[in-house]
Amino acid sequence: MSDPVPLTTDHTGQVASATPPAPGRSRRLSDRWLAVTFISPALLLLLAMSVFPLLWALYLSFTDYSATRGGPAHFIWFENFTAILTSAQVHLRALTTLIYVIGAVTLQTVLGFAIAYLISRRTHGRGLLTTLFLVPMMLSPVVVGLFWRFMLDAQFGVINSMLGSLGLGQVEWLTRQRTALISLIVVDTWQWTPFIMLIALAGLTAVPKYLYEAASIDRASEWFRFRTITLPLVWPLLLIAVLFRAIEAFRLFDLVYILTSGGPGVSTETLSFHVYKVAFLGFNTGTASAYGLLMVLVVMVLTQLYLRYLNKLKED
Amino acid sequence: MRYPKRRGRPSVPGRKVQLATAAILAATTVAACGGDTQASAPKAPATIPELTKDPLTLSFIWFDWPPAHALEDFANAEYTKERSNVTIKVNTVPNANWHDAMFTQFAAHKTDFDIPILDSQHIGEAVTNGNILDITDFVKKNIDVKAYNPYLLAAYGQFPQAETGKRDENAPLYGLPLLGDTWTMIYRKDLIGDKPPQTWDEMISVAEKCQADHPGVSGLAFHQANGSDAAAVTYNTVNGVYGGNLWDSKKRKIQGVLNDTAGQEAMDVLVNKMKPLTAKGSGNWFIDEVNAAVSQGKACIAFNWIAASGGLLDPKQSTLGTTREQILDKLGFAPLPSQKTNLVPLGGMGMHVSAYSSKTNQAEALNFMKWFERADIQKKWAAAGGVPSRTDALQSPEFLNAQPFNKVYADSVPRMRDMWNVPEYARLVDIENTNVNAALNGAKKPKDALDDIAKEQQGVLDASSRKGGGGL
Numbered sequence: 001m002s003d004p005v006p007l008t009t010d011h012t013g014q015v016a017s018a019t020p021p022a023p024g025r026s027r028r029l030s031d032r033w034l035a036v037t038f039i040s041p042a043l044l045l046l047l048a049m050s051v052f053p054l055l056w057a058l059y060l061s062f063t064d065y066s067a068t069r070g071g072p073a074h075f076i077w078f079e080n081f082t083a084i085l086t087s088a089q090v091h092l093r094a095l096t097t098l099i100y101v102i103g104a105v106t107l108q109t110v111l112g113f114a115i116a117y118l119i120s121r122r123t124h125g126r127g128l129l130t131t132l133f134l135v136p137m138m139l140s141p142v143v144v145g146l147f148w149r150f151m152l153d154a155q156f157g158v159i160n161s162m163l164g165s166l167g168l169g170q171v172e173w174l175t176r177q178r179t180a181l182i183s184l185i186v187v188d189t190w191q192w193t194p195f196i197m198l199i200a201l202a203g204l205t206a207v208p209k210y211l212y213e214a215a216s217i218d219r220a221s222e223w224f225r226f227r228t229i230t231l232p233l234v235w236p237l238l239l240i241a242v243l244f245r246a247i248e249a250f251r252l253f254d255l256v257y258i259l260t261s262g263g264p265g266v267s268t269e270t271l272s273f274h275v276y277k278v279a280f281l282g283f284n285t286g287t288a289s290a291y292g293l294l295m296v297l298v299v300m301v302l303t304q305l306y307l308r309y310l311n312k313l314k315e316d
Numbered sequence: 317m318r319y320p321k322r323r324g325r326p327s328v329p330g331r332k333v334q335l336a337t338a339a340i341l342a343a344t345t346v347a348a349c350g351g352d353t354q355a356s357a358p359k360a361p362a363t364i365p366e367l368t369k370d371p372l373t374l375s376f377i378w379f380d381w382p383p384a385h386a387l388e389d390f391a392n393a394e395y396t397k398e399r400s401n402v403t404i405k406v407n408t409v410p411n412a413n414w415h416d417a418m419f420t421q422f423a424a425h426k427t428d429f430d431i432p433i434l435d436s437q438h439i440g441e442a443v444t445n446g447n448i449l450d451i452t453d454f455v456k457k458n459i460d461v462k463a464y465n466p467y468l469l470a471a472y473g474q475f476p477q478a479e480t481g482k483r484d485e486n487a488p489l490y491g492l493p494l495l496g497d498t499w500t501m502i503y504r505k506d507l508i509g510d511k512p513p514q515t516w517d518e519m520i521s522v523a524e525k526c527q528a529d530h531p532g533v534s535g536l537a538f539h540q541a542n543g544s545d546a547a548a549v550t551y552n553t554v555n556g557v558y559g560g561n562l563w564d565s566k567k568r569k570i571q572g573v574l575n576d577t578a579g580q581e582a583m584d585v586l587v588n589k590m591k592p593l594t595a596k597g598s599g600n601w602f603i604d605e606v607n608a609a610v611s612q613g614k615a616c617i618a619f620n621w622i623a624a625s626g627g628l629l630d631p632k633q634s635t636l637g638t639t640r641e642q643i644l645d646k647l648g649f650a651p652l653p654s655q656k657t658n659l660v661p662l663g664g665m666g667m668h669v670s671a672y673s674s675k676t677n678q679a680e681a682l683n684f685m686k687w688f689e690r691a692d693i694q695k696k697w698a699a700a701g702g703v704p705s706r707t708d709a710l711q712s713p714e715f716l717n718a719q720p721f722n723k724v725y726a727d728s729v730p731r732m733r734d735m736w737n738v739p740e741y742a743r744l745v746d747i748e749n750t751n752v753n754a755a756l757n758g759a760k761k762p763k764d765a766l767d768d769i770a771k772e773q774q775g776v777l778d779a780s781s782r783k784g785g786g787g788l
Contacts, residue, residue, distance in 0.1 A: 064786065067423035068445045069739075083785020090788065154597020155614070175599030177759045261412070263542040264599060265754025265765075277787075280416045281742040282776075283423065284787030 061290035068283040080290035090291075092266065093274045096181070100270060101249040103185040104192075109242055111189065112196025117230075119197075120204040130201065137194040145258030148187045149174070152259075177267045180260050184268055187255055192245060199241035203234035236313055243306055247299055271295055357443050357490060358671050362453035364686065365679040373403045374680050377418055377429040378665070380408035381603070383495050383623050383702060390700040395687060402680060411602075412543045415742055422447040422672070430673040430681045433494055433665045435545075436471045436734055437741040443475045443490050444739040448668040449678065451685075452488040458686045459492065465729050468493055468705045472666030477565065477737035481730070490668055492685050493705030495623055497663030498732060499553060500724045502610055502618045502628065505648045507533070512650035516557050516585070519617060519653045523593045526616035535593030537615035541602040542753035545745050548735070549661050551586055551752045553619075553652070556659035556733050558582040563736060563773075571774040575766045578656070587755050587762040599757040610647070611635065619652070621663050622725050623703055629720070649721035651728050662732040664703065698722075740776050743787070747772045 061080055065073035084090050119129050136144070151158050152173035160170045173183045207230060215225045253272040256262055262269035269277075275295070279288035378384040384406050391404035407429060409417040415438065421427040422445060434442060442448045451473075455461065461469055470478035473491040478484055501519070503512050508526050513519035523535030539546040552562060560578035563570045573579075595614060598605070603624045609615040611627070611634040627633050628647060629640050637643040652660045667688070669681045687693060694704040698715035703725055709715055710726045736744055748769050755765035779786055 066786075068419055068441070068447075070445060080785055083788060087785065087788045155595055155609075160597075170596050172597040172599065172757075175597055175757045177757070261541065261543040261600070263750065263753050264757035265542070265759040266750050267754070267759050277746065279787075280420065281746050282740070282787040283419065287785055287787045 057289040057293060060286050061293050063286045065286045066283045067285045073286070076286070080287050081294065083287070084291050084294060089266075090271075090274070093269050093271045096268065097250060097252070097270045097272075100181065100185060100188075100252065101246055103181075104188045104249050105242060105245050107185060107189045108193045108196050108245055109238065112193045112241070113200045113234075113238060115193065116197045116200035116204055120201060130198070133197055134194045136191045137198075139191065141191065141254040142258055144187065144191050145255045148183075148190075149259050152183055174260050175264055177264055180264060180268045184252075184255055184259060187259065188249065188252070192248070196238070196241045196245065200234060200238055203237035204230065207233045236310060239306075239310055239313070243303065243310075247303070250299060251295070356446050357448060357450040357488075358446065360449040360451045360454045360669060360678065360682060362457045364454075364458070364682050365675070367399070367679055367683055368676050369401055371401050371403070372676065372680055373405050374431065374677065374684060375429040376404070376406040376431045376433055376667075377427075378406055378408055378433040379411040379414040381411070381624055382626055384408045386701045387494075390697060390702065391684075391688075394693065394696060395684060398687065399680075399683070404684075414544075418442075419447075419742075422670075425672055427670045427672045430670055430677040431667050431684070432670055434491065434668055435665055436662060437737045437745070439473070439475045439490055439666070439668075440477070440737045441739040441741060442668065447671055448490050449671055450488050450490055451492070451669065451682070454682055455489050455492070458682075459689050463691065463706045463708060464493070465705070465707055467732065468496060468729065471662055471732070471734050472664065472705070475737065477734070479565075480733045491666035492689055493664070494667045494688070495664045496703040496705045496710075496725060496729070497621050497623045497665075498660050498725060498728045499549075499619050499652055499663070500622045500625060500721045501650045501652055502620060502625065503648045503650065504533075504613075504616050504646055506646045507616050510648065512648060513617075513653050516554075516653045516655035520585075520589050520593070523617045527593055530616070533614055533616055534595040534598075534609070535616050536590055537594060537598065537601065537606045537609040537618035538590070539602050539606065539619070540591075540594070540598060540753060540756045541600045541605075542749045544602065544749075545735075546602045546749065547752035547756060548745050548748035549663075550619075551583065551748065552733075552735060553659075553661045554586045554590070555579055555582040556657060556661070557652070557655045558585060559656035565736070568777050569774070570777065571770045573770075574773070575770040579766055579770075580763060583755065583762045583766045586752075591756050599753065622721050623663070625649070625721050626701060626719065644720060649724050651724050651731070658731050659733045660728045660731045662734040664705075738777075740779075743776045744773050747776065 060073065062075055062077055063073035064076050064080075115133060119126055119133075122129070150156075152160075154160055154170055154172045154175065157173070159173065163169070163171065171179060173179050211229050212225060215229060220228075251272045252270050253276065256268055256270055256273045257276075260268045262273050271291075272295070275288055275291045278284050278291055376384075376387070378387070385408075388404055388406040391406075395404060396402060415435075418427075418429075418432050418434070418438070419441065421429070422442065432442070432448065434448075439448075443450075455473075466483035467478065467481050469489075469492075470483035470487075472493040473489040474483060474487045475490055476487060478487065501512060504526070507530060508522050513522045520536075527533065527535035539550050541547060555562065555574075555578070558578055558581050560576065560582050561573050564573050594601075595609065598609075601609075603620060606615075606618050606620050607624065607627055610618045610620075613635050629643055631638050631640065631643065634643050636646045652658075667681075667685055669678055669685075673681065688697070689706070691706060691708055694706045694709035695712050695714045698704045698709050698712065699718055701718065703722070704710060704715060710729065715722050716726065735741070738744070751760065751765040751769045751772075754760040755762045760768070
């Protein structure tokens with residue numbers, strides 16, 4: 001008969017494990033301490049890079065602090081927030097951002113879902129097609145902005161050259177008020193439609209086949225099947241993709257910076273671009289912190305409302 | 317389960333972790349917020365301290381354009397003859413990021429450059445924040461100030477800003493000239509003739525006729541973009557030529573000065589007479605785009621900074637000829653036409669010393685500046701493609717014969733006018749850029765744009781008394 005396996009206990013006296021402790025391990029080095037030791041680098045990084053800047057931005061948002069002017073930060077309480085919320089300049093940027101978000105996300109959703117639906121119906125070459133469609137999403141927004149800037153150039157750009165060969169006139173894509181915002185929406189759509197497509201494709205492939213088979217037996221039309229089977233099952237997943245895209249579009253900066261610099265005038269300046277100017281042109285750090293926090297707050301509130309709607313949808 | 321869920325107070329290690337985290341947060345907050353002192357520009361020594369014999373890299377920061385590369389090559393070839401242990405590195409950033417790249421490092425009170433090359437209008441911001449050294453005593457002891465046109469010395473170093481064309485000898489100096497610059501008029505001799513237009517009105521009518529006579533070639537090409545200081549410099553130039561003023565610097569008044577009758581006329585000329593003569597879609601053009609239009613033979617008359625015009629004579633970049641001579645048969649360079657005044661924009665930049673650089677590097681930076689301002693070095697800099705500021709170098713054959721547009725600069729020096737050199741410069745120029753760009757691209761009526769500029773800029777100058785919302 002072999003020796004009975006000794007039970008190890010932790011210092012609280014609970015029976016914890018049947019395995020013996022590792023040889024040479026210090027008695028003070030409990031599993032709890034080990035866990036703390038292993039998590040602390042990540043925790044410290046998170047505190048230093050995310051939590052502390054957020055808390056400091058919160059503190060600065062109540063002050064008139066400027067990063068370059070130096071001197072102490074004076075508390076002015078809610079004056080930065082009041083100034084931002086009542087500023088006509090901010091309202092204008094908010095409207096531009098709203099038009100951009102609605103335009104870009106709607107277009108991307110419709111196109112993304114349509115492409116995903118068409119791909120899902122194919123049996124051959126589906127993988128290759130999906131991969132090809134995903135290429136724009138893998139590029140850096142700055143690179144995308146730069147080559148679209150060349151393509152949309154009114155004088156030398158390939159888009160106007162193509163329009164010219166079709167007998168159409170030159171379009172000032174990036175220097176006219178309406179076309180500049182449309183150009184931004186088009187470029188963003190070109191890059192991020194594949195994201196919606198990918199999520200929608202995942203949803204479409206997960207729809208159980210037997211539902212379609214049952215519908216076929218009942219001789220349901222294509223439209224009826226789409227309306228009553230496909231769309232309701234894919235919809236929640238699609239809404240999550242829309243949420244991600246809306247948040248991304250809300251904080252758009254890079255494409256504006258590269259393509260239009262916010263012009264003509266300030267007609268394509270988004271909220272993020274405006275925060276950048278407040279923060280780095282005048283180094284009004286207190287105002288910029290308040291501005292940034294308000295943007296975070298807007299995203300959080302809208303996301304909460306959206307998630308509640310999603311949960312309700314699932315429950316229904 | 318090995319660790320059941322605990323309720324109530326956390327364990328001893330848990331509490332310790334929480335306490336440590338709170339302590340770190342508090343310490344970091346104190347460190348981040350409490351390190352600031354009221355800014356004021358520290359003084360550089362009058363005499364250059366002993367220089368190191370150890371290997372040293374002297375770093376500059378500038379925006380990416382040909383003079384930046386010329387400076388690095390020139391300094392490494394010439395300065396190292398006297399200081400063989402020193403390597404010169406000119407760090408470059410895109411033009412649009414130039415101000416931010418310097419001032420974000422200043423804000424951190426730590427710079428990876430020793431010599432920031434500031435635009436003349438950045439000096440006020442850097443001095444007020446204590447970011448660069450006061451070199452008044454150093455200049456008195458080491459630099460022959462009489463060798464310069466007083467206004468050039470003032471424009472690239474003095475703060476508070478000098479009156480146009482003058483220098484206040486009692487005002488402190490914070491920099492020395494590195495590269496002089498102004499706009500040149502570039503015209504197609506083969507299309508409009510050898511004689512350049514002499515007045516602004518004549519220039520417009522010549523451009524109009526040239527555009528009508530040569531389909532596919534636009535009458536004018538100039539800066540219109542809303543980034544950097546592009547559209548703002550264009551308006552300020554026309555404003556100066558038509559007798560306008562940017563502000564009353566003594567009363568700090570812009571409203572009613574910028575948008576007076578002369579200012580309105582200048583905006584009308586720019587938007588309603590000059591803009592229709594530009595290429596379609598040129599509303600976001602800056603230095604490179606204007607140069608491209610000239611090189612591709614798409615413009616009759618163009619305006620650009622002299623220091624950025626060297627590439628126009630490169631046959632590899634031009635369709636105007638296969639040799640430099642062929643290109644020069646077609647391209648002419650002339651000072652800007654005059655109208656009610658003969659003012660031209662002051663461009664160029666000065667060298668300054670970062671207050672956050674090490675003492676060893678600051679000493680080397682001062683030594684470099686003293687070396688660079690020597691008469692023989694200024695002539696060599698001219699021959700290497702630079703635009704010097706010493707009068708003897710400007711009038712030297714080395715400079716005047718180096719490039720066909722160098723005489724334009726020498727002739728333009730007495731005509732120069734700068735913008736506002738105040739700590740609020742970055743915001744003032746952004747307001748002007750965006751509004752002029754809006755007017756040029758049909759997003760605003762010219763009069764509305766000018767009135768908005770005056771109102772918003774005045775708001776920025778008056779904002780010191782306002783508490784919240786600065787910068788909006």
